[in-house]
Amino acid sequence: MSSGFCPWGSLGLLLSLLAGSLLGRAELQVRVRLRDGRVTEEWLHADSEQDCSSVEYRKEDGTVITLLADYRQGVKIFRALILGELEKGQSQFQALCFVTRLNRNEIIPSESMAKLRQKNPRTVRQAEELRGLEHLSMDVAVNFSKGAQLSFHMHNICSEAREAIYTREEDVRFWLEKGVDSSMFEVLPQSADLPDLLHCKLWSDRWKPCICTYNLTIEWYPCMLKYCKNRDLTGKVSSYKCGIRSCQKSYSFDYYVSQKQLCLWDEET
Numbered sequence: 101m102s103s104g105f106c107p108w109g110s111l112g113l114l115l116s117l118l119a120g121s122l123l124g125r126a127e128l129q130v131r132v133r134l135r136d137g138r139v140t141e142e143w144l145h146a147d148s149e150q151d152c153s154s155v156e157y158r159k160e161d162g163t164v165i166t167l168l169a170d171y172r173q174g175v176k177i178f179r180a181l182i183l184g185e186l187e188k189g190q191s192q193f194q195a196l197c198f199v200t201r202l203n204r205n206e207i208i209p210s211e212s213m214a215k216l217r218q219k220n221p222r223t224v225r226q227a228e229e230l231r232g233l234e235h236l237s238m239d240v241a242v243n244f245s246k247g248a249q250l251s252f253h254m255h256n257i258c259s260e261a262r263e264a265i266y267t268r269e270e271d272v273r274f275w276l277e278k279g280v281d282s283s284m285f286e287v288l289p290q291s292a293d294l295p296d297l298l299h300c301k302l303w304s305d306r307w308k309p310c311i312c313t314y315n316l317t318i319e320w321y322p323c324m325l326k327y328c329k330n331r332d333l334t335g336k337v338s339s340y341k342c343g344i345r346s347c348q349k350s351y352s353f354d355y356y357v358s359q360k361q362l363c364l365w366d367e368e369t
C-alpha cells in the first residue's frame with residue numbers, strides 16, 4: 101500500500117489492513133441496524149497523525165459508501181462505488197466523489213476516533229440522534245490531478261472517480277479566499293444557462309444531459325463526545341471524556357451529467 105494514508109479503499113482492502121494496525125491508527129467494526137431493520141457492518145478508521153478518519157459500509161445492492169473526514173484541511177469527501185447494471189449497458193461500476201467543507205463538531209476528532217473501543221463487538225447499534233437530510237447542489241467539477249490541494253487523500257479515495265468529482269460553488273468561494281488554485285474547478289452547466297436542463301428522472305432519453313440526484317446516508321457515526329463529571333475529595337468538579345454520541349445523517353447531492361445514462365438510479369417510479 102502507498103504510504104501516509106488515511107484509510108480508504110474497498111471493504112476487501114480494509115479487511116486485509118486489519119492485521120497491520122499501527123500506532124495512531126485504529127480500525128473498528130461496528131454492527132448497525134438500518135431503517136429497514138437489516139443489520140450491516142460499518143468500518144471506522146482513524147489516523148490521528150494524519151488527522152483523518154473514515155466511515156465505510158456496503159449497501160445491500162453492493163454499493164460501497166465511504167465518508168472520509170480530513171480534519172487538517174477541513175474537508176470531507178463522500179464516495180459511492182456503485183455497481184453498474186450491465187444489462188442496461190453500464191460499466192462494471194461507477195464511482196462518485198463529493199467534496200465539501202467539514203464543519204467543526206460534525207464528527208469527533210480523529211484522536212478520539214482512534215481511541216474508540218467497544219465492549220461487545222456483536223452489539224447492534226442505532227444512531228441516537230437523527231440529523232435529517234441535507235440537500236447539496238454540487239455545481240462545480242474538481243480536476244482530479246489538482247485536487248490534492250484540497251485534500252491529499254483525494255488521490256486515494258477518488259482515483260476511481262476521476263471524471264466525477266464534484267463540489268459546491270459556495271465551498272469553492274471559501275477555498276479561493278484561502279488561496280487555493282482556481283484552475284482545478286470547472287463550473288458545470290446550470291438550469292439557468294440551459295433551459296432544457298431537467299432532472300434526469302424527467303427524461304426518458306438516455307443520451308440527454310440532465311441533473312442527477314444521488315442520495316446516501318451515513319447510518320451511524322460518532323458525532324459528539326460525551327463528558328462525565330468527576331468530584332474529587334475536596335469537592336472540586338472536573339469533567340472528562342467518557343463516551344460518544346452517535347448520529348445518522350442523509351445527504352442528497354444534485355449534479356450535472358452529460359447523459360442520463362450515467363444516472364440510471366434516478367428513475368421516475
Ligand SMILES: *[C@@H]1O[C@H](CO)[C@@H](O)[C@H](O)[C@H]1NC(C)=O
Nearest residue numbers: 242243244245246283284286
Ligand atoms: C486537469 O489538470 C491536468 C493537469 O494540469 C490537465 O492536464 C488536465 O487536462 C485537466 N483535466 C481537465 C478535465 O480539465
Ligand SMILES: *[C@@H]1O[C@H](CO)[C@@H](O)[C@H](O)[C@H]1NC(C)=O
Nearest residue numbers: 233313314315352365366367
Ligand atoms: C433522494 O431523496 C429525496 C428526498 O428524500 C427524494 O425526494 C428523491 O426521490 C431521492 N432520489 C433518489 C434518486 O433516490
